[in-house]
Amino acid sequence: MRRLRGQRTGAGGRDGLRLVSATVTGLACACASPAASLPPPVARAVAVAEGLRVRADAADSVLAAHQLDRQSYDSLLFEIARDTMLARLYTAAIHAGSEPTR
Numbered sequence: 001m002r003r004l005r006g007q008r009t010g011a012g013g014r015d016g017l018r019l020v021s022a023t024v025t026g027l028a029c030a031c032a033s034p035a036a037s038l039p040p041p042v043a044r045a046v047a048v049a050e051g052l053r054v055r056a057d058a059a060d061s062v063l064a065a066h067q068l069d070r071q072s073y074d075s076l077l078f079e080i081a082r083d084t085m086l087a088r089l090y091t092a093a094i095h096a097g098s099e100p101t102r
Contacts, residue, residue, distance in 0.1 A: 038093060042086050045076050046093045053097075 038046065044066060051062040063073055080086045 038089055039086060041076060041079055042090045042093065045073075045080055045090055046097065048073060048076075049094055050097055 048062065048066050048068065051065065052059055055062055060070075063069055068076065080090050
């Protein structure tokens with residue numbers, strides 16, 4: 001990385017900020033991509049959530065189409081919640097999918 005005049009590096013400098021920025025940008029890009037690019041548990045949970053959003057009245061059928069029942073879907077969501085990165089990816093993907101299109 002090239003240093004600019006007056007730019008500090010190291011723990012207190014901008015390098016840490018760049019790393020955080022790159023991580024956030026990577027998360028945003030990963031979530032803007034199709035669900036296939038997400039880790040399998042996240043992709044599965046997002047697909048189920050999208051199905052439930054469209055057919056909330058047929059929740060058991062949506063879950064069954066993904067080889068889940070209510071208890072196993074809860075377990076899947078808890079698995080995602082236990083891992084900070086998976087939880088962030090899931091949250092970003094759900095929010096990206098719920099934005100109205102113009």
